[in-house]
Amino acid sequence: MxxxxxxxxxxxxxxxxxxxxxxxxxxxxxxxxxxxxxxxxxxRLTAQRRLETLLDPGSLNRIHLRPANEDVLGFVDTLPYPARLAQAREQTGLDEAVVCAGGTIHGHAVIMAVMDFRFLGGSLGATVGDLITLAAETALAEHTPLLIVTASGGARMQEGAISLMQMAKTSAALARLDEAGILTVSLITDPTFGGVAASFATVTDVIIAEPGARLGFAGRRVIEQTIRQKLPPEFQTAEFLREQGFIDMIVPRQRLGNTLADLLRVGNFRTSEADDVQLGSLDQHQLVQDPRLLPQHDPWDTIGKARALDRPTTLEYASLAFTGFQELHGDRISGDCAATVAGTAWLGERPVVVIGHQKGHTPAELARRNFGMSMPSGYRKAARIMRLAAKLGLPVITVVDTPGAHPGPRAEEQGQAVAIAECIQLMTSLPVPVIAVITGEGGSGGALALATANRVLMCAGGVYSVISPEGCAAILWHDRAAAPLAAGALGIDARSLLSLGVVDGVLPEPEGGTGADPALSADRLRSALMRTLAELTSLTARELVHDRRQRFRRFGGLGSAAETGTNQEIAR
Structure with missing residues (x-):
């Protein structure tokens, strides 16, 4: 053969x-x-081979659906449509262009819908739409993550407008999974185009692609003929699309099983599994909550410590303080900002979402990461991952270390102020615990966009300010050399911020700062997070939102008066 x-x-x-x-x-x-x-x-793989490759041996349980009468138009091109279907069934041994099944991947339950390009180009017809919808409804009934493996040239022309309607039907089925808090994952294989790309393939929580897989609405040839231009070779490839912010990750086939298993482990987690939260080994006095216990330092010297290039980055904390960090990319709108990183991870026995600013240690890395100054796409990526956390009921941990949001013209053209505002507002409404940690610089609204939390912790060598001391000095003293004076006046150090209630606890640093002993710094952070999370998980979703809003309502003269009325409101 x-x-x-x-x-x-x-x-x-x-x-x-x-x-x-x-x-x-x-x-x-x-x-x-x-x-x-x-x-x-x-x-390309056949649907059967894909299932055999991913599912644990003996776990496959096919989901069957008898094909309906697809020939609603009596369509004939060079062959009548029923003849084409019969031919495709004989050649592939399949009933349709998708195979659905339940099973496990490394022991984690999943419902799968796998498309097969051999069957009429994997085109989306009524029965394919029915099968995708049935797979989603099975996932809903069993409260099990859904994985869709796509391979399609687009809609099935022989079914006319009925084929078009499948885009809405399947999208509605996935929307029900969003409402139920069930994880959805797409695996994009080559090719995925047209109505499939513009419906169930790209509305999932996580989009994974195989290397080189092509994804788009219109095909390359159609675009070139329309605009009468030659497109670059990488156009519409997974690699191109990840740069544009539309793909979470590109995973070679040999690693797919492990990657999917990590996601499914998070998606299958039940809150009851972590009722006994591990509190860690942090001594109660190590998380300082009384400002009098903190030594006084020169604020300008503290600025230098906060900016030190040896301080651990978010990605380093993600690997040292957490386990199983899986980075997700892109804002699904315009790009993937390298200054913002985000993904799922495990804090002890509980899955969480980790989001943070990413700087670097070398000039090359700092330049690549934009010195930790996020673009609008960075804040939109953060917001997307926060929504995923809310859907799955995962606590959100943010790591703040930025001089501020990127101040360039491109950021303004892309809506920097709007992106920051929307991120802050979203954080005030998240129905899950939110903890922010200022590990280095906390610069202005660019920092607050990731720090609108139930609890804000801070490393002792960090700073948090409405503006940089240099900027303040230039505006008010008309002399950047007055930055040390501005630093003292702004109250940017941990002791001052704890006194003001802007931060809720301060983590002492090893001798020489966090960069002198990243492992010890990460251990202390992990323990502080676990203790803080244990306190917050006793609150309901409504109480968490109320707690967070009241935390920020208190910053001002009307805070206590307003709190009385709000407490009465939540009691109702």
Whole structure:
């Protein structure tokens, strides 16, 4: 039998890679799951092979649906539509272009809908829409994550407007999973276009793509003919789309099982599993909550410590203070800001979302990360991941270390003020515990956009201010050299901020600062977070929102008067 991809040589035991054209022994290709060992080209898999590759042996449980009468138009091109269907069924052994099943991946339950491009180009017809919808309804009934593997040229033209309606039907089915708090994941394989790309493939919580997979609404040839321009080779590839903010991660086929299992572990978590929260080993007195216990330091010297390049970054804390961090990319609108990182992780035995500013230690890394100054796409990415946390009931942990939001013209053109405002407002309404930690610089609204939390902790060497001392000096003293005076006047250090109630607790740092012993700093952070989270998880969603709003309502003369009325309101 000929292989399912490429062309054969005279010896059918060999196949030609469709990418580099190298002849590969078919058994070697089978061992690499149809990935060319020479160039890494990911050849297409059948739906059955995909299920066998991902699901644990013996766990597959097919979800069947008898095909309805698809030929509502009596459509004929070179063949009547029923003849085309019969031909596709004979050639593939499938009833339709998607196969649905339940099972487990590394022991974690999942409902899968896997498309097969061999069946009429994986086109979206009524039965395909019914099967995707049935898979979503099964996931809803079983409260189990849904994984959709896409491979499609788009809508099925032979079914006319009925095919078009499947985009809305399947999208509505996934919306019900959003309402129920059930994780949804797309795996984009090559190709995914048209009505599939513009519906269930791209509205999931997490979008994973195989290397080189193409995704788009209109095909390359259609676009080139329309605009009469040659498109770049990487256009519409997964790599291109991740840069544009539309793909969370690109995962080679050999690593898909582990990646999906990590996501499913989070998606299958039940809050009752973590009722006995581990409190960690932090001594109660190590999280300082009395400003009198903190030594007085020169504020300008503290600025220097907060900006030190050896201080641990968010990604370092994510690997040292948490386990299983899985970074998610993109704002699904315009880009993926490197100055903001976000993803799921585990704090002890509880899944959480971690979001933070990312600086770096070297000039090259600082430049690549924009010195930790987020673009609007960074705040929109943070907001997207916060919404995912709210949907799944995951606590949000933010790590703040930024001089401020990026102040350039491109950021303004992309709506920097709006992005920050929306992020702050969203945080006031999240129905989950929110804890912010200022680990270095907390600069202005760019910091507050990730620090509108139930509890705000701070490393002793950090700073938090409405403006940089240099900026304040330039505006009020008309002399940037007056920055040390401004630093003292602004009350930016941990002792001053704890006195004002702007932060709720201060973490002492190792001798020489957090950069001198990142592991110890991360241990202290982990313990403080676990203790703080244990306190917050006793509150209901409504109480968490009330607690957070009241925390910020208190900053002003009317705070206590307003609190009385609000307490009466929540009591009702």
């Amino acid at each position: 000929a292989p399912a991809f490429g062309r054969t040589t005279h010896d059918t035991a060999w196949v030609l890679c469709t990418g580099c054209k190298s002849p590969i022994y078919h058994k070697r290709m089978a061992r690499t799951i149809q990935v060319c060992p020479e160039c890494g080209k990911h050849e």
